[in-house]
Amino acid sequence: MSHNVISRRTPAGTIHVVDPSPFNWLHVLENTMEAPVKADRNGRVIPALAAGLKWVDDCILEMRLREGGVFQDGQRLTSKSVKENFKELQRWPSPHSFGSWLNFHEETKILIVDEHTVQLQFPYPDGLVPGKLRFFHIAASNFWRKIGFGYAKQGTGDGHWSMLDAPGPWGSGPFSLTNGHSSILSQTAIISKNPFASAWLTVREDRSPYIVLQANQNYWNPINSAKLERVIFRNDLSYDHALRLCTSTEGQVDLVTGVLPKDAEKVVQSPYTRLVNEKGNQVIAGIFNLFRRDVNFSDRKLRLAFNLAIDREEIVRKGFKGYADLVPALTPFWAADFPENLQPRQFNPARASQLLKNARWRPGRPVKLASTEKYQTIARLIASQLRTNLQIEAEVTIVQTDQELSFLKTIAEKKLVPSWDIFLTDATASFSEDTPFYVHREFFGRSGALRAGPELVDFDQLYKRMVIQTDRKTRINRAKAIDQFIFEQAYALFLCIPQSLYAVNKQVHFTPYKTMLDLAETEVTEKHWSRRR
Structure with missing residues (x-):
């Protein structure tokens, strides 16, 4: 038509x-x-x-x-x-x-x-x-x-x-x-x-x-025209102030994106709002610093030890109040190129301790974790787990906002060896396919701003095989092989994917998208404050 x-x-x-x-x-x-x-x-x-x-x-x-x-x-x-x-x-x-x-x-x-x-x-x-x-x-x-x-x-x-x-x-x-x-x-x-x-x-x-x-x-x-007459983004309000207005009044704030898990219950209990959640596209993982000479993160046994020492379910429960999903490696489970045979590694502190010993972790040497303020709660939770499960000391450095630029630039330019062992960060999947282009490349690829180590020849070869493939089905299969490879080699400390949370006025019909904020479909009822006037 x-x-x-x-x-x-x-x-x-x-x-x-x-x-x-x-x-x-x-x-x-x-x-x-x-x-x-x-x-x-x-x-x-x-x-x-x-x-x-x-x-x-x-x-x-x-x-x-x-x-x-x-x-x-x-x-x-x-x-x-x-x-x-x-x-x-x-x-x-x-x-x-x-x-x-x-x-x-x-x-x-x-x-x-x-x-x-x-x-x-x-x-x-x-x-x-x-x-x-x-x-x-x-x-x-x-x-x-x-x-x-x-x-x-x-x-x-x-x-x-x-x-x-x-x-x-x-x-x-x-x-x-x-x-x-x-x-x-x-x-x-x-x-x-x-x-x-x-x-x-x-x-x-x-x-x-x-x-x-x-x-x-x-x-x-x-067919896809806007249902709303007007959308006003309010940048004059802090997150806390906006959430307070959204959950306690009408006419000031109708939609707050990026609701923190700790605030989800406020939204649920409010008479004015409902909590809308969608599967997220920001994959959180810990980057192993392969540039370090005093710790051999090139040894798979050591990388695997840290992966087995982490209780991911506790991280989801305590760190995200349940509003996150476990992921085996780096590809979201909702993506077309997610390897269906993969499952998140099971928490196994006994095997983790043995692998740490086999990898010859130096007694008395603490593991050094780093995180920006965004994931400081998760970093401290992981540090606590490592102290308990591996019987090693864990130091946590939280990069303050005013130092974040220089910190990230050091990682990206790779001229200096960072002082940390594991850095908690995230990468964003823009689509449900070609995930290694958006996520794995950023962590491990030649052009990866978050790569913390020499180029990985095996990864680069697998990635090139995916990139040159113009047939979608074949490219998806090669993307799956990349995630499988990264998982088997335990090249990162695999964690989870936080869900996207929204506080939405009850008179607003809002449809979340996994990888964008599309407002064309959003509409309001006749009882909404903007239509009652």
């Missing part, structure tokens, strides 16, 4: 959102500016501005655009729009704030086939391109003339791609950004000069007190 004959429902209601997430800039962008593909509720890659993708051969990807696509300023979406945006993207060596690993190869070319078809031509096979296209947001021509991604404000697009510094009818999404801005200021860390690899580390967030998204009344796809 043509979009032109589908009746369009009039948007109704306003909600106030407090989104403490460091990815707020991406949440604002993805509700206002579209890319060729997006993630659905379950994290699967689905078409957005693209009607379809087809590999012509292993080095040519053909993209057919949706006919009838239009930007918020009235400009039509055509192949020329895609080519214009592609040229802007390719101007910069490291435009994506996540890092250069999202880049298209510098020798990639774009060919216009017809008004709604383009071909991306690569110098070598890259099966990860469909996922990379999620971060290739397509803007109207006016956007590039007036502000660009960082052009007007920073004088460069490097590290600032996908961040909106000013309101305007820049995209084609279901909402328009009519007031405010959300971006981050970052500092680069060079992981490798040849081949070039870099990461961007956040220095600080740059958000206006209020960000207003207005329903795009002329959205080209009425």
Whole structure:
């Protein structure tokens, strides 16, 4: 059925959102500016501005655009729009704030086939391109003339791609950004000069007190048009203040993202809110420091000893109040490339102690744990378990917020040997497939900002075999093999995946997504404060 004959429902209601997430800039962008593909509720890659993708051969990807696509300023979406945006993207060596690993190869070319078809031509096979296209947001021509991604404000697009510094009818999404801005200021860390690899580390967030998204009344796809008239992100409130307002009043805050497990019961008991939870996409693990010379973490027996000494169920119960899911290695169990045969390792302190002895852990030598403030409770809980279960001392260093940038830069650039043995951190899965691209690569790959050791030759070989595969089914199987390998080798201290928790006003119908904050489906009842006035 043509979009032109589908009746369009009039948007109704306003909600106030407090989104403490460091990815707020991406949440604002993805509700206002579209890319060729997006993630659905379950994290699967689905078409957005693209009607379809087809590999012509292993080095040519053909993209057919949706006919009838239009930007918020009235400009039509055509192949020329895609080519214009592609040229802007390719101007910069490291435009994506996540890092250069999202880049298209510098020798990639774009060919216009017809008004709604383009071909991306690569110098070598890259099966990860469909996922990379999620971060290739397509803007109207006016956007590039007036502000660009960082052009007007920073004088460069490097590290600032996908961040909106000013309101305007820049995209084609279901909402328009009519007031405010959300971006981050970052500092680069060079992981490798040849081949070039870099990461961007956040220095600080740059958000206006209020960000207003207005329903795009002329959205080209009425099936997915916004149900709300207006969304207001309130950045003038702290997390604690926002949660207090959400659970005790109406009309101030309707939705709080990133609710902490310790606060979940407040939301449940409130007469104004309900707790909405979804399976998470941030995988928590401990990185073993393979650069250390006084501890041999290259020995699998030692890595396995620490994995068997951890009671993960206690971590979920005490550290996350039950709002987390165990994971065998690094791939979420809901992902398409999760190895079905894997199970989380069972807590076995007796075997862990024997393995520690076999690995010749030096008596009296403490294990040194490090964590940012985000996971300090988990770090202290793990330290307590190691003291009890391995009969060794465990020291915990909590990296304070003002020291986090330099701490992470040291890990990313790999010029100095960190002083810790195990660092607790996380990586984020952007889709339900190609998980090693987003998670395993970050921990162990050549371009991994969190890799703490020499390059792992066996991992790199498995990863390359996955990357060059353009057949989805084969690539998924090779991704499973990577997670299986990492699990068998116990290359990290595998922990869990926290659930995503939301405090939602009871008159708001909110549908959570596993890998993004999509607000187009959100709607309010007639009893909601914004519709009673």
